[in-house]
Amino acid sequence: MPISQIRWASDWISENNVLPEKTMSMPPSEIRIDDQILSHVKTRLHSPVSIYGNSDFYARIGPEAWIRRELLLHKTIAEMGFPVAEIFGEGWLDGQYYYLETSLGNEVIWRTFCRDYKDGSAVSPENFRHFAEVAYRYANSQASSLGKRLGTLDFVTGIQAETLFSEVPELKEIAGAAFAKSEDRLSAFPRVFSQGDFNPHNIFPKGVIDFDMGFMAPFWYDLVTAIFHTYAFPPEWIAEISRGYEFTEAQEREYFEMIDRVAIGAWLPKISGFIGDFLIGRMIWAAVRMHDCPLLQKWRYGKLEKIFGMYLEDEDFMGLYRE
Numbered sequence: 001m002p003i004s005q006i007r008w009a010s011d012w013i014s015e016n017n018v019l020p021e022k023t024m025s026m027p028p029s030e031i032r033i034d035d036q037i038l039s040h041v042k043t044r045l046h047s048p049v050s051i052y053g054n055s056d057f058y059a060r061i062g063p064e065a066w067i068r069r070e071l072l073l074h075k076t077i078a079e080m081g082f083p084v085a086e087i088f089g090e091g092w093l094d095g096q097y098y099y100l101e102t103s104l105g106n107e108v109i110w111r112t113f114c115r116d117y118k119d120g121s122a123v124s125p126e127n128f129r130h131f132a133e134v135a136y137r138y139a140n141s142q143a144s145s146l147g148k149r150l151g152t153l154d155f156v157t158g159i160q161a162e163t164l165f166s167e168v169p170e171l172k173e174i175a176g177a178a179f180a181k182s183e184d185r186l187s188a189f190p191r192v193f194s195q196g197d198f199n200p201h202n203i204f205p206k207g208v209i210d211f212d213m214g215f216m217a218p219f220w221y222d223l224v225t226a227i228f229h230t231y232a233f234p235p236e237w238i239a240e241i242s243r244g245y246e247f248t249e250a251q252e253r254e255y256f257e258m259i260d261r262v263a264i265g266a267w268l269p270k271i272s273g274f275i276g277d278f279l280i281g282r283m284i285w286a287a288v289r290m291h292d293c294p295l296l297q298k299w300r301y302g303k304l305e306k307i308f309g310m311y312l313e314d315e316d317f318m319g320l321y322r323e
Contacts (some may be wrong), residue, residue: 033059033093033100039084042272049211055105056172058085061098070212071099075191076150082141083134083207106202109134113200114244128251130205131226132258138208139259140222142192143266148215155183158196158215166290175284178308182280188269189218196285198222199229217281220271222257224278227252231322232286232300239296279321280311 027050029040038052038059039076049062049070060067071090076082085101092098109131116124123131156162161179165172195208202210203226211314233243247255260270283304290297303320310317 007095011294031059031061032091033091033098034089038305043061044212049212052120055103056108057088057103058101059098061093061096064097064128067097068099072151073211073214074099074101077141077145077211079140080145080148081137082145082211083137084211085207085209087242104206104209107204108201109163109203109205110244117245122247122248122273123251128247131200131203131207132255134203134205135223135226136253136258136262138198139220142194142219142222143262145192146219146266148193149154149191153215155191155215155217155221155281156223157192158217159281160288161281161284163288164284169302171301171308174305174308174312178280178311179284182277185274185277186218188274189220189267191216192219194222195221200226218273218278219268220259220263220268221281223277224275225273225282227255228275228279228282228321229286232283233296234299235323239299240293241296280308283307 005199025044031040031052035055036057036069038054041051041053041058043050044265047062047066048065049060052059052061060070067090071087074084074087078087085104087099087101089100090098097199102286109127113129113131116122116127154185156179161175164175194214195202196212196217198211198215202208227247230245230247232241233239233241235243256275260272263270283300284286287297287300290300303323307320309319310320
């Protein structure tokens with residue numbers, strides 16, 4: 001079957017609007033593969049897949065169909081040059097399928113950013129450089145993937161726009177109008193396969209994880225959200241999760257100058273003139289299905305309605321977005 005016709009995990013979830021039944025309601029705290037002990041890291045909320053690891057490698061384990069789909073996607077984007085872990089094994093364990101991948105680092109960059117910010121109110125130049133280097137590799141990989149479709153999920157489905165309309169029906173009109181405007185503006189950019197949640201929570205010093213919920217999105221959607229994801233959290237503890245860090249103006253400027261160079265090389269418009277348009281879709285994605293964090297969801301929805309109104313009136317909303 002062509003890679004463009006493969007149905008990823010995100011396709012199934014979107015089409016059924018429910019979460020699949022977990023195969024391990026209480027996953028074991030440890031598993032043993034090839035004489036190696038791996039500790040439970042997490043079991044995903046949106047798919048019946050658990051992740052185990054140690055300092056050297058990780059295992060993703062679950063129903064065979066799910067794991068084989070992820071494995072095919074992983075191998076495909078690795079061949080395209082995306083900064084992902086190396087696959088070095090697969091097999092069966094206790095009736096479930098797994099594959100093994102090398103470690104991309106000891107911790108996600110988000111944790112180092114939070115420590116930097118707590119210690120000195122700024123992300124350190126060294127840790128920002130690690131982040132920017134991965135983002136640059138990712139941007140060039142997306143550029144090289146132009147014209148290739150992976151999976152069947154489109155942008156409007158990937159950001160869960162219909163979920164927003166069902167969760168808060170009173171926002172349907174203004175949200176639909178704002179998204180339509182952003183889609184029109186972003187028609188200048190081709191669609192490319194996107195991780196969908198590209199931010200320091202999913203970035204290690206050596207690469208990126210968790211492509212299983214990826215979808216086709218306008219070129220640069222992921223690269224914009226990587227910088228602005230932190231503003232999806234309040235600066236103070238008024239919700240379940242607060243903002244852990246912010247970039248300096250100089251770091252943002254350096255980042256977008258770097259990405260614009262990739263855009264020029266790919267004969268595309270500079271990303272810096274479309275940042276607000278990209279954030280409309282990101283705000284929808286960030287607000288929906290947040291029932292585990294009701295205070296955070298309420299805060300996001302309140303901000304979203306104001307920003308959509310400003311966007312439709314061609315007002316600059318970046319100051320409000322950063323609050």
